[in-house]
Amino acid sequence: MNEANRKRPLSLDLGPCHGCMGCVEMCPEIVGWDDETERPYLKRQEATEEEIRDAMACCPKDCFEFTDE
Numbered sequence: 001m002n003e004a005n006r007k008r009p010l011s012l013d014l015g016p017c018h019g020c021m022g023c024v025e026m027c028p029e030i031v032g033w034d035d036e037t038e039r040p041y042l043k044r045q046e047a048t049e050e051e052i053r054d055a056m057a058c059c060p061k062d063c064f065e066f067t068d069e
């Protein structure tokens with residue numbers, strides 16, 4: 001299997017997040033938006049690199065991380 005297509009455990013650290021919504025726009029299948037907290041949330045706890053790559057690249061605060069690294 002291609003490494004980029006392997007599902008990996010993902011975490012979203014909201015500590016540094018400033019709610020720019022970039023990740024939601026880039027990867028709406030993985031990242032949702034909580035209107036009450038005005039912060040993103042993970043729709044599922046694992047993703048392939050391909051699925052989350054654009055959100056990771058656009059996040060100015062490096063909030064996304066694979067936890068198996």
Ligand code: SF4
Nearest residue numbers: 017020021023059063
């Ligand atoms: S791109 Fe990063 S800083 Fe912006 S809302 Fe998403 S997690 Fe927060």
